[in-house]
Amino acid sequence: MDIAAPSDPPFASPPRACGDCTLCCKVYTIPVLDKPEGQWCPHCTPGRGCGIYASRPDYCRAFHCEWLAAPRFPDHWKPTRSKMVVTRFPGNGFLYVQVDPGHPRAWSRQPYRGDLARWARQLLPRGAHVLVFVHDEATLIIGYQAIPLGRMSTEDSFRVRMRPTADGVKYVAERVPGPPKPPA
Numbered sequence: 001m002d003i004a005a006p007s008d009p010p011f012a013s014p015p016r017a018c019g020d021c022t023l024c025c026k027v028y029t030i031p032v033l034d035k036p037e038g039q040w041c042p043h044c045t046p047g048r049g050c051g052i053y054a055s056r057p058d059y060c061r062a063f064h065c066e067w068l069a070a071p072r073f074p075d076h077w078k079p080t081r082s083k084m085v086v087t088r089f090p091g092n093g094f095l096y097v098q099v100d101p102g103h104p105r106a107w108s109r110q111p112y113r114g115d116l117a118r119w120a121r122q123l124l125p126r127g128a129h130v131l132v133f134v135h136d137e138a139t140l141i142i143g144y145q146a147i148p149l150g151r152m153s154t155e156d157s158f159r160v161r162m163r164p165t166a167d168g169v170k171y172v173a174e175r176v177p178g179p180p181k182p183p184a
């Protein structure tokens with residue numbers, strides 16, 4: 001799958017169903033519910049669903065992870081199996097991977113690590129990146145390089161530079177003020 005290809009067109013209803021998955025109800029902050037990231041929402045029965053489904057906040061209603069929304073997204077990325085929830089940020093094309101804190105190394109296992117490396121290589125020419133989060137600790141993925149960026153929010157940004165070495169090109173990243181810029 002080419003992650004740099006245009007997203008699938010908007011859908012009337014998602015092409016997949018959440019089924020037994022409820023992972024987004026754990027990994028994200030839900031501001032309208034005062035729910036911190038990394039903890040189950042009090043309305044969620046894990047593996048079963050939302051106890052207030054009909055009246056759930058618009059914030060929840062509007063959320064679709066990439067596995068749910070993109071029919072070409074690989075089956076093995078179902079969040080119950082991968083232990084990760086992937087979203088694509090429309091503003092900058094970045095891929096955000098939010099890892100279940102109960103499985104903090106899930107992103108480094110195969111086949112996921114290989115997928116992340118390939119997607120990072122596909123996005124790089126467009127100035128977009130793959131970022132893995134465990135809680136708010138961010139790791140930038142560039143091919144098989146994994147560069148820790150520390151604690152980050154959507155208000156934080158970083159700059160990537162290439163550095164030639166005897167073993168080929170390496171990438172270095174440094175934090176800079178301001179939110180990530182959209183690709184040029």
Ligand code: SF4
Binds near residue numbers: 022023025063065
């Ligand atoms: S993480 Fe994706 S598949 Fe799982 S419940 Fe949320 S939207 Fe549905």
Ligand code: SF4
Binds near residue numbers: 024041060
């Ligand atoms: S309100 Fe429902 S859909 Fe929203 S986080 Fe809680 S359990 Fe999930």
